[in-house]
Amino acid sequence: MSGFTLGLILIGALVLAALVAYNAWTSRRNTPRRPLASAAAPDPAEAARQEPTLDAGRQEPAFDAAPPPLPVPERRPGLDALIDVLAPIALEAPASGEAALAALPPTRRAGTKPFAVEGLNEGTQQWETPRPGQRYGGFQAGVQLANRVGALNEIEYSEFVMKAQAFADAVNGTPDFPEMLDEVARARELDQFASAHDAQLSFTLRARNAAWSPGYVQQHASRLGFVAGALPGRMVLPASTAGAPPLLGLSFDSQAAMADDPEQSALRQVTLSLDVPQVERGEQPFARMREAATALATGMDGVVTDDNGQPIQPEALDVIGRDLEQLYDTLEARDLGAGSPLARRLFS
CATH class of the missing domain: 3.30.1400.10 (ZipA, C-terminal FtsZ-binding domain)
Incomplete structure (x- = not known):
């Protein structure tokens, strides 16, 4: 066998090996990540019994915080001449x-x-x-x-x-x-x-590489205190007061959540949302939204972006936080503080 022929064979083998490696990499990238078997995502019945474990007074997610005491049910508001x-x-x-x-x-x-x-x-x-x-x-x-x-x-x-x-x-x-x-x-x-003062914020968390399965998202979100919502493809972070609206919402493709085999469904993005007038200022919902977004992005290898797909920088989040403080002040000056019974009725 001549050296030329041997060279062609070696080149062909290298090309073939490269193709196999590329196909394996592509397959792995396109296969949605699944929850760990030792810590599978809870089913809706189990999730509904969980309590939030994020501590509003901390700058880092408190994954192992103790559940809060059982809150006293909130009294429903009556008619008010203000609204x-x-x-x-x-x-x-x-x-x-x-x-x-x-x-x-x-x-x-x-x-x-x-x-x-x-x-x-x-x-x-x-x-x-x-x-x-x-x-x-x-x-x-x-x-x-x-x-x-x-x-x-x-x-x-x-x-x-x-x-x-x-x-x-x-x-x-x-x-x-x-x-x-x-x-x-x-x-x-x-x-x-x-x-003029109705703020509804949302962050989009996008996968950097491999897609996520619904169970994978649920597993990571449940560690932050999120529980199953009323609709498929939705989770919520409950408020500390019984009967109050959730602090945050986490949503993804409902069709993927309802698939015959959800773990074969591939999610490339989820949305984290905050309905500002519905949540009490004292719950520090925006700070907890930032914590949750950071923790999910780190744990799931994702990136936090705006609605246009552009990464959100910490400086931009600081500006949003300052604007929200001004909004809270304005609502309170009108006797419509965020999360109050009147504000919940007006902004609904």
């Missing part, structure tokens, strides 16, 4: 809770705005949602001035009047409605304020 149209209803005689409940309309909305009726409890002298076995010396009907759908309009106000009047007639009461044009103008002003 509701209120129509007092004077009664000819006190009415029972049973009569009030029977008189309520079948739907609790006027158009796209929440509608409610409260009674003045004769025993406690507190406004409350009518209850059986109680007696009420008066009522008030209310409709919300604005929400994320927009401001209360004339048609919705008219529907509110019809529902409140029907309730008043059923309990032998006389309503006193405020002037429609004044309330609609107030609704527009509140809606303008809310629209």
Whole structure:
């Protein structure tokens, strides 16, 4: 065999070896990473029982922090003139809770705005949602001035009047409605304020190399305190108060989560989100969002980017943090502090 022929054989062998190595590398890169068998991601039932373990007062994720004490359920807010149209209803005689409940309309909305009726409890002298076995010396009907759908309009106000009047007639009461044009103008002003101060932040975490399986994402997120959400492909970081909205959301492709074999599904990005007006300032949600993004990026070999796919630098996050502090101050000055019952209603 000549040297030339031997050289060709060696070159061919090297090319073949390179192709095999490249194909193996490509296959490995495209195979989604799976959770470790010794620490598999919890199923939804197990995840729902977990407590968050991120410590808001620390700069590093506290993976092994002890679960917090069981929180006291939060009292639901009532009607408030700050964000509701209120129509007092004077009664000819006190009415029972049973009569009030029977008189309520079948739907609790006027158009796209929440509608409610409260009674003045004769025993406690507190406004409350009518209850059986109680007696009420008066009522008030209310409709919300604005929400994320927009401001209360004339048609919705008219529907509110019809529902409140029907309730008043059923309990032998006389309503006193405020002037429609004044309330609609107030609704527009509140809606303008809310629209200018409604912040919903999101980071996108993208895979640098190998894709992730849903279980792999769930495994890493659960270490930070995230639990299964109500929808496929969504996890949440619960608040420290029972009944409060979650601090953060983590979402990925719902089709991948519902696949026959989710571990064969390849995810190349997940989204971390914060609904600023819904979460109390004291929970330090943005700091915890940064911690979670950093921990997930490090653990899953990813990079944190904006909506355009550009990496987010720490300096940019510092600017966002300062802007959020100003936003919190503005909301509190309007008596609509982030995470407060009124803010949750307005920004919903």
